[in-house]
Amino acid sequence: MSKTPKQPKVKTVKDLYYGDQNNKPAVPKVILASIPDGLKAIPQWIGWRFYWDQKGQRWAKVPRNPRLTMEKNAKSDDPETWWPFESTLASFRSAYRNSGETFNLADGIGFVLTKNSGVFGIDIDMCRDPVTGALSTLAKEIVREFGAYAEYSPSPFGIHIYARGVRPDGYRCKEKFSDGQDLEIYDDGRFFTVTGLKIPPEALA
Template sequence: MSRFDFTFQQDSEDNTGGGDRFPSRLKEHDQWLVTQDKKPIVPSEGWQKSVNQLAFTEAQSKAEQLGGAVAFCFTEGGPFIGFDLDDVKEGGEFTNEALGIVERLDSYTEVSSSGTGLHIIAEGDHSDDHKHRGDLSEVGHLEVYDESRYFALTGDVYGGFTSVESRSTVVREVQDDHLPESQKFSFTGQQKPVSEQGFDGGKTGATPEQVRRTIEEYGKCRHTDVDHTRVIHWWRGQNGMKTSASEADMAFIEQLYFWCQGDQQLMDECFRTSGRMRPKWDEVHYSNGDTYGERHIRIACRRGDDEFDGRYVQ
C-alpha cells in the first residue's frame, strides 16, 4: 500500500455500528459526556470534573434518549491525547499533510462531524514546549489536547485505524513538526492587583472565619473522619509533613476546595487570611498572566470532586 493509499475496513470489535464503533480502550474509562451540537448537555456544567463524567454505556444510553452524541473527555493525568485536524480537505480530499499525520500516529482515527476534519486519539502527552494550536502548511489547522477538552466522537473510522495505540515518541515528534513553540516566560516577580484577578464565587455567603471554625468543629466530632489538625496547621502557615511550602500550599488549597464548596473567591479569601499568605500569592508566575494563587486555585478546582454539604458554624 502506498503512503496515502488508505482503505476503509470494518473491525469486528470497534467498527460494527452502535457503540462498537468506538475503541474498547476508550470505553474502559469513565470519561464520557453527552453533547448536542458539540456542546455538553449531560452534564451541562462541570464536565471537567471526573465525578461528573459518565461510563460509556450510560453516556450512550442518554445520547440515544436525547438525540445527542457521545463525547470523550481528556483528563489531567490520563493516558490519552487527542489531535484535532480541522478543515483539512482540499478539492474534496484530505490533504497529504493531514494524511501524513494520520499515518505517523497510526492510532484511532475518525472523520469529524463536519466531514472536513479528522480526530486522532493515541496514548501520549502534550508537550509543554509547544502551544496547543498551529496552522498547517497546506490548509486547516491542528489542535492537540491531553486534558480539559473533549472530542464529540462520530465513530466514522478512517483508513482502518480502529484502535488506540501508545505512541509517546511519535506524539512528541508530530508536535515538534506542526505546533509552534510556547512563549518563553521569565519570572520577574511582578505583582498583579487583586482587582485584576478573576475568580468565580460568592455562592456560599460564608466568611473565612466561618470556614475555619467549621473545620475545627467538624474535627472535634468523633463520627467524622475530618483531619482538622492537619488543615489548621496549614492554615497557620506550617508545612506539616510536606517537604516544601509550595507543596503545603497546594495541599491546603485542595482542602479549601472542599470546605469552600468550590467557591474560588472564598478559597482566595481564606488563603489571604491564613498564615500561608505571602507576596508570592499575587506574583505573576505564568506566561498567560496567571498569578501563583490563580493557577493553584484553578488546579484544585479541576482536581476536586467532592464538596462540603453541611452548614457553616456562625
C-alpha cells in the same frame, strides 16, 4: 482624509456550513463498533449538542451531562458531569428520543481528555474535502506518524485522532497553517466529539 471602508470578511465554506441559523448542521450516526474498547473503558464520556451562538453567529458545540439525561451542560473539568461509556450511550439514546423534532438535548457523544486518562487528542480542521472526502497531505502524514485510532469528525471538514500518552514535546496546543488548516493537540481540559467513523487505510494512500 477619508478612511478606507472596511472590507467585509470573505466567508469560507466552513462559515457557510455553520453560519445558517435556520439550517442546523447534519450529524452522522455514531458507529459504535469502531470505537476502540480501550477508549470505551475510560469512564470519561459525555454528550454534546449543537447550539446557536448568537454572538458568533454560528452553530457551536456544547458538552452535555449524561447523568442528567443531557438536560444540562457538562464540564470538561468536572468528573461529576461525566459517565462510563455504556451509561452515557443509554442517556444519549433516551435524550434523543425525548427531545422532539426541532430541538435535541444531545446530538452525539464525546470523550473528555485528562492527563490521568493516558489519552491525548489531535483535532485537524479544514483538512478534508467536503465533497470528495479526500484528506490533505498534512492529515495523512500525521495519522501515519501517530499510528493511532483516527476518525472523521461530525463535520465534513476535519478528523480526530486518539492516541495513548500525553501531548508530545514539540507540538503546540494550537497551530494554524497558511492554507487554512488548523491543528490542535490536547491531553487535558477538553472534550472531543466521537463518531466512530474510522478512517480506512485506503484514505491514507
